[in-house]
Amino acid sequence: MLKPYKEKIETIKNEIFEMGEIVTHANKVSLSALKENDLSMLKDISLSIKKISAKSNEIDNLIVKTLALYSPEARDLRQMVSFLKITNELTRASTYSKAFIKTFKKSFTDDLDKHTILEYAIPLLKSSNLALQTSLDMIKESDDKVIEQMFNKVTVEDSKTDDLYSMVEKNILKLITKNIELSKDYFEVLSSLRKLEKISGRASSIANLLVFAEVGGELEQA
Amino acid sequence: MPKEKENKNIVKVDVKELNLWYGDNHALHNITVPLYENKITALIGPSGCGKSTFLRCLNRMNDLISIVKIDGSVVIDEKNIYDKDVDEVSVRKRVGMVFQQPNPFPKSIYDNVAYAPLKHGHVKKGKACDELVEKSLKDAGLWEEVKDKLNDPGTSLSGGQQQRLCIARTIAVKPEVILMDEPTSALDPISTEKIEALMLELKKKYTIITVTHNMQQAARVADYTAFFHLGKLIEYDETETIFVNPSNKKTEDYITGRFG
Numbered sequence: 001m002l003k004p005y006k007e008k009i010e011t012i013k014n015e016i017f018e019m020g021e022i023v024t025h026a027n028k029v030s031l032s033a034l035k036e037n038d039l040s041m042l043k044d045i046s047l048s049i050k051k052i053s054a055k056s057n058e059i060d061n062l063i064v065k066t067l068a069l070y071s072p073e074a075r076d077l078r079q080m081v082s083f084l085k086i087t088n089e090l091t092r093a094s095t096y097s098k099a100f101i102k103t104f105k106k107s108f109t110d111d112l113d114k115h116t117i118l119e120y121a122i123p124l125l126k127s128s129n130l131a132l133q134t135s136l137d138m139i140k141e142s143d144d145k146v147i148e149q150m151f152n153k154v155t156v157e158d159s160k161t162d163d164l165y166s167m168v169e170k171n172i173l174k175l176i177t178k179n180i181e182l183s184k185d186y187f188e189v190l191s192s193l194r195k196l197e198k199i200s201g202r203a204s205s206i207a208n209l210l211v212f213a214e215v216g217g218e219l220e221q222a
Numbered sequence: 223m224p225k226e227k228e229n230k231n232i233v234k235v236d237v238k239e240l241n242l243w244y245g246d247n248h249a250l251h252n253i254t255v256p257l258y259e260n261k262i263t264a265l266i267g268p269s270g271c272g273k274s275t276f277l278r279c280l281n282r283m284n285d286l287i288s289i290v291k292i293d294g295s296v297v298i299d300e301k302n303i304y305d306k307d308v309d310e311v312s313v314r315k316r317v318g319m320v321f322q323q324p325n326p327f328p329k330s331i332y333d334n335v336a337y338a339p340l341k342h343g344h345v346k347k348g349k350a351c352d353e354l355v356e357k358s359l360k361d362a363g364l365w366e367e368v369k370d371k372l373n374d375p376g377t378s379l380s381g382g383q384q385q386r387l388c389i390a391r392t393i394a395v396k397p398e399v400i401l402m403d404e405p406t407s408a409l410d411p412i413s414t415e416k417i418e419a420l421m422l423e424l425k426k427k428y429t430i431i432t433v434t435h436n437m438q439q440a441a442r443v444a445d446y447t448a449f450f451h452l453g454k455l456i457e458y459d460e461t462e463t464i465f466v467n468p469s470n471k472k473t474e475d476y477i478t479g480r481f482g
Contacts, residue, residue, distance in 0.1 A: 002415070002418060002419060002422065002442055002443070003419070003422060004422065004442075005442070064466060065462055065466055068441065068462075068465040068466045069441040069442060069462065069465055069466075070438075070441065070442055071438045071441065
């Protein structure tokens with residue numbers, strides 16, 4: 001493999017990782033805000049979708065140039081195609097993350113039963129972000145076995161977010177039946193928590209793409 | 223032309239309004255192109271488009287063909303190599319050439335490299351010559367493979383090794399510019415990759431101009447690419463631009479395999 005091609009791959013990997021870190025950082029701050037019950041911390045999160053999109057475009061153009069110049073094949077080709085799709089997944093994850101912050105901040109008022117909501121919302125956010133962080137870490141990994149372990153971890157966390165969301169949904173529906181006038185706020189909170197489940201879905205898709213890049217097979221997205 | 227980059231790069235070979243005729247056949251039409259120092263420029267185009275003819279103009283190799291007539295200028299370091307007071311042998315010392323088929327002399331590996339420097343009086347036999355041979359072979363990425371058999375014939379090496387020997391032979395006379403005419407077309411993929419990696423190393427010291435039919439090779443190694451068609455320079459720009467967003471439809475059609 002020629003040195004300039006190796007360098008290009010490394011640059012792309014680093015850029016994607018950086019892009020993902022912006023999202024996971026925002027999620028980490030959100031998690032602290034929920035744990036400390038201090039929603040004012042959410043105000044400090046600057047997650048600009050415009051900037052994320054610009055970064056995604058920048059990486060995509062770099063990938064197109066690399067495809068044009070180095071005509072990668074087999075594993076190298078799978079990797080480039082996966083990277084191209086991963087930037088899209090990360091853009092979607094950032095949109096969900098931003099939507100969660102915005103809606104949760106607005107609707108999580110003192111009138112709601114915060115304790116019941118947070119009981120599962122905190123682990124939901126934690127699992128969702130762990131899935132995304134693990135999928136990002138996979139980008140820098142080259143050992144097949146480690147990649148498989150990480151893939152399994154992402155799958156487990158994604159599955160956990162599904163279960164946790166179901167629990168929180170069940171609890172919130174119970175709260176709504178008890179206090180119907182707060183149903184709008186409860187539904188909005190529920191809607192915001194659904195975004196966390198979607199983030200882990202994107203993490204799962206990223207993990208699938210990275211396994212496709214490394215191991216091969218058919219291109220599949222979760 | 224890549225105007226923006228002209229300010230950042232140093233022009234090593236400045237070709238202006240170069241025309242060439244083989245008898246009545248006008249083979250190169252008004253070629254004007256600045257070729258940059260310490261860069262690899264790839265010349266691409268369909269067979270018979272004039273790229274090899276153009277390459278040979280850069281070290282006056284076409285002077286050997288009696289029916290060739292040339293006008294225009296090829297300025298290297300502010301001196302037109304076609305000026306009457308310029309001796310073509312001195313030009314070829316400064317502008318080395320590697321050909322399509324590896325063509326080592328029927329001599330030992332050592333002598334292949336030492337021959338020209340000794341002939342030109344760059345070194346004398348002995349330690350200085352040994353050092354030059356070693357350095358040239360190292361720079362050509364061949365030293366480790368041949369250091370224990372320097373007295374073996376050059377022709378005993380594999381095709382890829384022979385081509386690197388020819389490169390070592392070229393750089394032994396310390397040229398400023400290296401011309402390569404399809405240097406890997408006779409080689410297998412592994413040898414090709416070695417030559418390409420070597421080209422990327424060599425460009426740190428030399429200006430390289432290469433003719434290739436291998437589009438991917440141009441894309442992989444060249445900083446600049448010039449597309450020739452029917453003796454005309456159709457497009458010249460950064461390789462990235464040529465391969466991602468060419469401005470001329472003919473270039474795009476050629477690169478995507480629609481003609482040629």
